[in-house]
Amino acid sequence: MKKVFDIDKKTLEDLYLNKQMSLTEIGKLYGVNPETVRRKLIKYGIPRRPISIWTPVHNISKSNELVEAIKEIPVGFYIKKPRNDIDIFLPIEYLEDKYSKKAVLTLVVSDLHLGHSDFLPDTFYSAVETLKKILKILKKKFEIVDLKIVLNGDIVSGREVYPMQHLSNLLPRGHWQVFLAEIILKEVFDEISKIVKISTVYMIKGTHENLAENYILYLKRALQGNGYDVIYLSKGCTINIACPIGEYNVFFTHGKGRSDYYPVPLVMIREMWKIKAESEVPIERFCMGHTHFLCPNLELEGIKIDVTGGFQRWEKSHCQRPCGMLLYLYFGKYCSVIPVRPNKEIEIKEKLSSALEYKNIKFYGEKLIEHVQEIEGIKNENCKSSGKDKE
Numbered sequence: 126m127k128k129v130f131d132i133d134k135k136t137l138e139d140l141y142l143n144k145q146m147s148l149t150e151i152g153k154l155y156g157v158n159p160e161t162v163r164r165k166l167i168k169y170g171i172p173r174r175p176i177s178i179w180t181p182v183h184n185i186s187k188s189n190e191l192v193e194a195i196k197e198i199p200v201g202f203y204i205k206k207p208r209n210d211i212d213i214f215l216p217i218e219y220l221e222d223k224y225s226k227k228a229v230l231t232l233v234v235s236d237l238h239l240g241h242s243d244f245l246p247d248t249f250y251s252a253v254e255t256l257k258k259i260l261k262i263l264k265k266k267f268e269i270v271d272l273k274i275v276l277n278g279d280i281v282s283g284r285e286v287y288p289m290q291h292l293s294n295l296l297p298r299g300h301w302q303v304f305l306a307e308i309i310l311k312e313v314f315d316e317i318s319k320i321v322k323i324s325t326v327y328m329i330k331g332t333h334e335n336l337a338e339n340y341i342l343y344l345k346r347a348l349q350g351n352g353y354d355v356i357y358l359s360k361g362c363t364i365n366i367a368c369p370i371g372e373y374n375v376f377f378t379h380g381k382g383r384s385d386y387y388p389v390p391l392v393m394i395r396e397m398w399k400i401k402a403e404s405e406v407p408i409e410r411f412c413m414g415h416t417h418f419l420c421p422n423l424e425l426e427g428i429k430i431d432v433t434g435g436f437q438r439w440e441k442s443h444c445q446r447p448c449g450m451l452l453y454l455y456f457g458k459y460c461s462v463i464p465v466r467p468n469k470e471i472e473i474k475e476k477l478s479s480a481l482e483y484k485n486i487k488f489y490g491e492k493l494i495e496h497v498q499e500i501e502g503i504k505n506e507n508c509k510s511s512g513k514d515k516e
Contacts, residue, residue: 130157134169137162141171211259213454214461228267228456230321231366232256232465235277235331235379235414236435239309240302240489242482243438244282247475248448251467252436253313259452259463260320267456270370272321274314277414277433278331278379280306281340303340305489307347308496314351323353330360331379332415363408367455375453376400376408380415388418388432389425397428409460412451419449421462431462438476445476 132155140146140154148159148166155162166173238244263269281302314323328345341357348355361378376397382390397411410429419434434449450465475481497503 130155130161130165132165134171137165137169138171141166211255211262211466213259213262213463216459216461226268226456227270227370228263228454229271229273229367229370230260230263230269231273231275231364231375231453231455232317233275233277233377233412233414233431233433233451233453234280235433236279236417236437237306238279238282238333238435238437239306240282241437242485243440244485245436245438245448245472245475245481246485246488248467248472249436251471252449252465253316255467256450256452256465257316257320259465260317263454264320267454269321271368272317272323273325273327273364273366274323275327275364275377275412276310276329276341276344277377277412278329278341279333279414279435280310280331280344282333300340300343301493303343303347304496304500305492306344308492308500310344310348311351311500314353318352325354325356327356327358327362327364327377329358329362329377329379332381363404363406366453366460371455371458373455373460374406374408376404376411378411378413380413382415384416388416388420389413389423389430390416394426394428394430397430398426401428417446417448419447419451419464419466421451421464434466438481448472 137151140151141148146154148162151162152159237249260269314326317323326348328341330341333340345355345357358377361376363374363376365372366375367373378396380390380393381396382392384390393413400411401408410431412431412433414433414435416432417435417437417439418432420432423430423432431451433451434447436448439446448467452463452465454461454463478484
């Protein structure tokens with residue numbers, strides 16, 4: 126016999142909203158399925174809690190010994206199971222309000238490969254929507270005093286990086302890729318600035334911008350004059366991402382080498398050790414792209430490494446590497462690395478699309494027309510009438 130979930134609205138609100146119990150926990154308490162609890166929430170019109178970024182410690186608050194033990198864990202965060210592609214890692218001190226309210230953010234984006242036939246536009250814009258949700262959450266929790274952006278290489282597809290690469294670009298080679306990147310990034314940065322104002326955009330050269338022409342320099346000039354500083358860092362540099370409220374140095378580089386199985390090639394680990402040993406300032410961690418393998422909080426050979434994901438279908442193998450960006454959150458003496466993922470269903474659908482190349486032709490064309498109209502200032506470009514129209 127099916128068990129009846131007999132609970133009044135006031136009790137359910139207290140358990141779900143005040144005591145922060147999950148649907149599963151409430152279901153176990155009353156011996157019903159979590160889905161039954163969810164339907165009851167809908168029936169009573171009780172709103173779902175916003176995306177959680179930490180687990181309340183009501184279950185362990187009475188045990189001071191356990192709280193103190195958790196603090197002694199050298200690497201560890203007390204988090205809630207992520208929902209809606211979002212998980213934000215915070216140390217337990219945050220739960221006890223022992224932290225600075227001021228915070229600094231640094232967004233890292235790489236490997237868009239704009240201009241390539243395998244660019245993933247829906248996946249990219251889905252990640253942007255996730256980013257906007259994260260920024261709104263953080264803005265409620267912290268006083269955001271600065272937002273930096275690092276474009277960590279391979280923003281455009283470029284040319285002549287590997288044999289016959291020109292065949293995998295959809296349009297003739299040229300600066301149209303820069304125009305494309307300019308209109309897309311400007312639109313995205315404008316959306317971000319509505320939530321948190323951008324102060325600086327750092328630009329790093331990638332492998333697709335090393336040969337032939339340095340597209341990243343053209344893009345730097347294109348992005349200037351939009352209300353933020355644009356700084357070119359060549360192949361990489363150490364940035365104090367905690368400025369202006371502290372010091373936390375991250376070395377950003379696009380990366381090099383290859384690996385079919387690991388986010389970080391061995392050649393990069395050797396390179397990072399050399400950079401760390403020769404650096405005049407302490408480097409807390411490294412951030413790279415290149416492998417298209419979203420993977421924060423790696424620790425390899427004693428070095429902390431974060432890897433951004435790309436937004437290009439991986440056509441060279443059946444294994445599709447995870448897409449996404451990284452967002453550094455610095456507050457007090459803490460630095461949390463937040464993965465910014467696209468919606469998984471959108472990502473999978475787009476990667477399986479057999480018409481992605483033709484979809485990109487349409488997408489690129491529309492964006493280039495926007496560039497002509499909004500940035501070049503050509504608003505009304507009329508085509509000549511045909512002879513039939515004149516008749």
